[in-house]
Amino acid sequence: MPVPTLPPFPDDVPTHPLLVVDYSLLKVGDKNEIDRLWEAATGLGFWYLKNHGTDEEVNAMFDLGEETMELPLEEKMKYEQGDGGSSFGYKAAGANAVDASGLTDTIEFLNVAKDDALAYPKVARRSYPPNVNAKMPSVITPFVRKSVDVNMTILGIFNEKLGLPEGTLAKLHSLEEHSGSEARVIKNPPGYPAERMAIGAHTDFGSLSFLHNRLGGLQVLPPGVDEWQFVKPLPGHAVCNIGDALAVLSGGVLHSNIHRVMPPPGAQSPLTRWSLVFFTRPGNSVVLQPLADQSGIIKDKLSEHPDPESLNTGVTSLEWFTRRIKNQRMKNRTGPETWLASRGTEQGRA
Numbered sequence: 111m112p113v114p115t116l117p118p119f120p121d122d123v124p125t126h127p128l129l130v131v132d133y134s135l136l137k138v139g140d141k142n143e144i145d146r147l148w149e150a151a152t153g154l155g156f157w158y159l160k161n162h163g164t165d166e167e168v169n170a171m172f173d174l175g176e177e178t179m180e181l182p183l184e185e186k187m188k189y190e191q192g193d194g195g196s197s198f199g200y201k202a203a204g205a206n207a208v209d210a211s212g213l214t215d216t217i218e219f220l221n222v223a224k225d226d227a228l229a230y231p232k233v234a235r236r237s238y239p240p241n242v243n244a245k246m247p248s249v250i251t252p253f254v255r256k257s258v259d260v261n262m263t264i265l266g267i268f269n270e271k272l273g274l275p276e277g278t279l280a281k282l283h284s285l286e287e288h289s290g291s292e293a294r295v296i297k298n299p300p301g302y303p304a305e306r307m308a309i310g311a312h313t314d315f316g317s318l319s320f321l322h323n324r325l326g327g328l329q330v331l332p333p334g335v336d337e338w339q340f341v342k343p344l345p346g347h348a349v350c351n352i353g354d355a356l357a358v359l360s361g362g363v364l365h366s367n368i369h370r371v372m373p374p375p376g377a378q379s380p381l382t383r384w385s386l387v388f389f390t391r392p393g394n395s396v397v398l399q400p401l402a403d404q405s406g407i408i409k410d411k412l413s414e415h416p417d418p419e420s421l422n423t424g425v426t427s428l429e430w431f432t433r434r435i436k437n438q439r440m441k442n443r444t445g446p447e448t449w450l451a452s453r454g455t456e457q458g459r460a
């Protein structure tokens with residue numbers, strides 16, 4: 111489907127520039143490009159990725175997202191993620207809190223487990239609406255495979271830069287083990303005030319996020335900065351970022367930065383905002399703690415950490431996600447303490 115021309119992203123709002131990393135150069139081992147990726151990943155933890163080769167798969171996923179969100183709410187609710195802390199399935203608008211006061215989110219989304227996408231036609235984790243199942247082999251699985259390739263390539267580079275034994279991060283993100291890895295398509299309808307959060311401030315739960323959006327709305331709060339800044343969408347560029355799991359495993363060498371989603375700014379505000387993410391997360395059994403005994407770089411970083419014990423989470427990847435997801439749910443909310451119980455590595459900044 112041809113992409114219609116969108117109203118421009120405004121030039122009078124605070125924005126944060128990201129480094130642009132060329133995936134085609136990473137693939138051939140270009141040293142400068144690898145260094146640029148490393149600079150971004152150990153700095154803000156966000157970067158643009160160009161030449162990732164997934165445009166077709168991304169467009170097909172957006173079409174499937176539209177088709178799915180047009181289903182009656184009653185039908186979508188049959189596939190709801192539930193209140194137990196599982197991520198897979200549908201989430202209705204307003205089901206999550208966006209802050210400690212219990213203000214609700216404005217987005218609906220569908221999460222498809224990478225385990226289901228790769229096992230299809232077998233059901234690995236749960237079932238999805240019939241139109242989603244029908245497009246699993248032609249749309250979802252190809253998107254998941256390409257996204258996995260991109261993220262595993264990046265993890266391989268981090269493995270080397272962190273001085274870890276070969277294949278360490280690949281093993282912790284093995285496709286063989288069930289994990290929280292998933293594809294998410296998100297719809298944020300227009301009509302809310304510009305200051306109403308669509309998604310509350312958070313760090314991503316997993317290791318790497320591969321994000322595609324067309325309209326503005328994503329904002330970051332960089333370290334040492336007090337003002338939220340937009341990440342301007344660039345055509346053909348994905349936005350990649352580090353999540354908590356990788357920040358913890360790397361002893362803080364890699365940075366998981368807080369971000370949130372607001373309504374699209376300026377002339378883009380009357381439009382529905384769609385975004386699409388593939389989240390790579392460690393295998394369910396992986397214990398989230400720094401890999402200090404396998405890397406001098408991680409060990410050295412930990413020795414500078416003001417509170418290294420805080421990175422020994424004492425929980426598995428599955429337990430980390432379950433806690434974070436469950437405590438965002440409005441149905442589980444008892445008060446501000448529930449929001450606090452949903453927090454990751456934000457360190458009180460959100």
Ligand SMILES: O=C(O)CCC(=O)C(=O)O
Binds near residue numbers: 369386
């Ligand atoms: O929609 C976006 O641009 C970002 C979404 C996001 O941060 C998330 O789903 O974790």
Ligand SMILES: [Fe+2]
Binds near residue numbers: 312313314
């Ligand atoms: Fe996020």
